Structure formats: structure tokens, C-alpha cells
Amino acid sequence: MVSSPHEAMHRIFQHDTRLFSRVSKVLGCDLPVPDSVTILPTDLTETGPVERRVDTLLRLDSAEHGAFLLAIEAQGKKDLTKPASWAYYTAYLWSKYRLPTALMVVVQDHATAAWAQRPVASGPPQLPTLTIRPLVAGPHNMPVITDPAEAHEDLVLATLAAITHAGDPAIADILKALSTALRNEREDNKREDVVDPIIELISQGLGDRPAKSLWRNLVAVDLSFYKSDIAEELRDEGRDKGRAQSRAEDILFVLEQRGIEVPGEARDRVIGCDDPEILRRWFARALTAPAVEDIFDNE
Known part of the structure; x- marks a missing residue:
């Protein structure tokens, strides 16, 4: 599944199709900014029954350096079947488009990074034939950006860096720098079209980690100005908590008016x-219960 x-680790390259040229500088390749970038179909299925899809596929064109394909794969953990799939992707794309084909793998932990960047050959040691040696972006080589000004210089690169450092001890400082930079971008330039997709990508990229x-x-x-699913979810939670607090206060008020002592515990x-159903039951019992302990019966 x-x-x-x-999704966030590779779709960010679709959001900003020139991001890879900036990432390549960070990773030591320093490829030039292309004149144009085309998002290509990711379906690599042939006429046979096996379906294969690369995560993101870009064509980068430059008048000075020509064109090449970039396949981007997001990898959450070590998977021994992946090198063979990556070899298929690159060989198939090279054959189909007749263009040099590169592979980049984006990861979120050091163990997966160390595994993914090891070269794997398709043949025996004496005949390596096709060797897969992907460029890997992850917490081992992406910058830790905790300065809002630095984050503001390249919001998309800072977003990718934050996603790759989702499990880093410094993630609180990283996210605070990003939220500050995004707020400043919104206040200074009024660019919701820049800020809103980045907020969603970060939320998506953090997954179910505590940083979420x-x-x-x-x-x-x-970023209270932000209107989206995550913002509405937060507001709904706030309303639910407000209703729960009001019902809890009603329970205590009823008990107080009936002269029933309520110990601190x-x-x-x-x-x-904060469970509305439990509070509803407690409120109903509070109307007639002879002692406070009775409202908690069978809970």
C-alpha cells in the first residue's frame, strides 16, 4: 500500500520540475538548470500481464547539454526486489526513448540510504553487465535547515530536506523554520499558490511520525490563514474539544447543584x-446518581 x-517524496519533483537541478548540487553532481522539463507518463507496462510503474518520470532538456530522463523512486525501507525493478525501469526507458536515463531514490532513514546507494549488478561478479547505481537523497546528505531565512531562499528544497529528515532529532527546529518561512512568504508576497501546496506536501511527507x-x-x-483539509480537520478537532469541555462542565455543575461532593480525582x-458518548452517559447518570462514583459504573 x-x-x-x-507520495510526497517523489511528487515534490512534479510540483517543482526544476528542483532536481538544485538537489543535484546538494548531492555533489551539480547538473545545470534545464531549459525545459517535461513530466512523462509513469506506466512502464509492456504488452505482457506484468504492470510496472516508476514513481515520477521527468525529461530534462538543455540546449547546451542535451536531454536525459530522470526516474525518481521513493523508498520507505530496504526491499531486495527493488534493484531488479530499477534495472528494468532504466533499461526500458533507455530503450523506449533512446535517451540517457538516470535514477534517483529518495529515502527517510540512514539504513535505507546505505542500502539503496550500494551498486547492484544484474550479472555474476565476472560479468556485471548492467549495474544499478542510483543517486540517493536522504537524511545522510540533505541539509538540516533550521534558519527561516535559509528556508525562505528555496522553499521547495527546504521542504524536501524536511521530509527526508522526518525522523531527525532536529525535526522540531526544521519544521518551525519552515512554518516561519511560509508565513513570511504569505505575508510578504500574498502567494497562496506557492505556500498551500508546500503545507500539504510536508503534512503528507511526515506520515504518521510524531512530527506530524x-x-x-x-x-x-x-499558518492559521491556511484553508485546506488539514486546517479544517484541526478546526473540527477544536470544536469537538470545546463541546466535550462544555459537557464535562455541565456534569460537574449538575452534581454541584444536587449537593454531591466531587473529589479531585x-x-x-x-x-x-473527550469521548462525547461517554460524557453523554455520565451526564444522564449525574441527574440521578446518589454519589459521584455511580456515574462511572461499568466504564
């Missing part, structure tokens, strides 16, 4: 509950 981080919760909070506070339990 394709995960959100998997931090990013949601930053969106709610630093019971009060904390009522206030700390």
Missing part, C-alpha cells in the same frame, strides 16, 4: 474525558 510519505502532530500545531498557530476524570 502506497503511503503518504512515499507538531506540524499540525504549527499550521494551526503560525473524579473531577479530573470528567474534565479529562
